[in-house]
Amino acid sequence: MADAAFDSRLRSAAAQWLTERSQIHQELVTRDELEEFVFEGARIPLIDRQRGIRKPAILDAALSIKTTFTKPGQPPPYEDREGPDGLLRYKYRGSDPDHPENVALRKAHEWNLPLFWFVGIAPGVFLPRYPVWLVGDERKDLQFVVALDEAQRMIQPRSVIDEERRRYVERLTKLRLHQPVFRARVLKAYATQCAICQLRHRSLLDAAHIIPDGLPQGEPVVPNGLALCKIHHAAFDENILGIRPDHVVEVRPDIRKEVDGPMLRHGIQDMHGRRIGLPSERSARPDRDRLEVRYETFRSAA
Template identity: 35%
Template sequence: MPPTDPDAEIRLVAFDALRSLVARHGEILPWEVIAEGFQHRGERILFANRARGIFRPKQMTAGALSIKTTVPKAGRVARYDDLAVEGGFVYHFQGTDPDTFDNNALEYSASLDAPMIYFFGVAPARYLVLFPAYAGAIDRTALTCEVVIGSANELATRATTEVLRRRTVVAKPRWEHAILRDRTLSAWDHRCAVCSLSTPALLDASVVWPDGALRGAPEEDNALPLCLLHRDVFDLDLLGIEPVGTIRLARSLTAAVGGGPVLDAALKPFDGARVRWPSVSRPRDEFLLQRFERFARAA
């Protein structure tokens, strides 16, 4: 049985603070929000350090509170492959010496079986927040550590590593979609491709051509930002977008009479309108064409 974690109280307060932040901002947080830290016993405690991947605040005496991976500003590389096939993240030690202060803090967290926070970089200065994260198998030669994600409702009774691995595999598509949504909305300046609605809570990302995802997790070149109404209509193949950007509605919608204000005001006016493409990261023509051909067959 692992020793008692002397910093358990701080960890629980940190998790409570994160729940509030996620409820307010979503599960992908900007660094400026993370950098504010949280309050405990009259002190401000940091969640993480911008310059370091493994972090233990000065108020803690044992293992790490958080680990972090970043996306370089100069060029983004998809990090989905950090999620191993068997369901655990592969986290790389800091530097090449396994016995640095930071790496020892991570190993100590593993020995305590202590829950941590994983700030998983999805774009420069933006992080998917995963907790509780547990450090598992450590390979000091490869300088790596397996990390599995638990349930925020089971902090008192940690599930077995095998159970957590299975849950991680199940949760992976949800995390990937959250990343896709964040990147797609950012590329399109947080607006619907059809109607330009710019209320973030009412926007989502739709995959253009599902088979394009066979190359891995969907990327922005295979996604469109759509408001919830136009997302549902697009996903049902009642709305199509030609590679040149012309929006088309299915005949069942354009020919409908007396369909109500939503049909008349929020759908029909966009038939024949043009999408205003962003300056970067628009969907690939081949995906748009394949999807439009499917729409045309259905319509």
């Protein structure tokens, strides 16, 4: 087995490789790329094709965990949820706490080793979250407790925390996991282009909620999302434009009468009556009920 220094160098090199990818707007990584990672002349896959927990034979502790992609509306094989302390849980492999993969994760927990979390965005495509740490081992519930950053590592699992601190922990989880995963899944579903104007510059695209976060039906799921460029996202949020349940764009009447520069004319006014682009996967298309609710909000503003 490798010594601690080799383990540390491997994790650092993998993190640097993933960071360099993200800096050129390649935030997603494929299974093939993860399987071909090379370190110090040797191929050391960062992910396991068949298993959710990856422990290379050369290491004593787990290197990464994986959340498998499931289509919108389908239940995932394992449900990773937040506990009463606001921290996320990652389920064991199976029901045996002493399964070798669970033992490998337990060692990562006991030795305070950073892990990579690869979250499925589409079949064979993942959004990396790193570093993450295991800060608790809940054998009775067959799960580990996950911290997504240094601040969450300070929370004692299952501890009683006040409402303000819980909201802080949950906000970190949104920023570090839920929002990036929602954005990645929505952009992937819409082929990385604005549903209204087809702009394809990833850095200028957002995942817009149809029903705002925090309201009933406002969950961060793809059928509640639209890939929009930043201009059209802001216009949608401000009810400058709306999207009918039949997927046709409407621009507010008073905005259509305004006289301004070319951005208003070509970027907003010319979008009136245009049909939005839709994901090829039917299960990823905007939910009609949510569109109806959101469109009524737009009509009220108009």
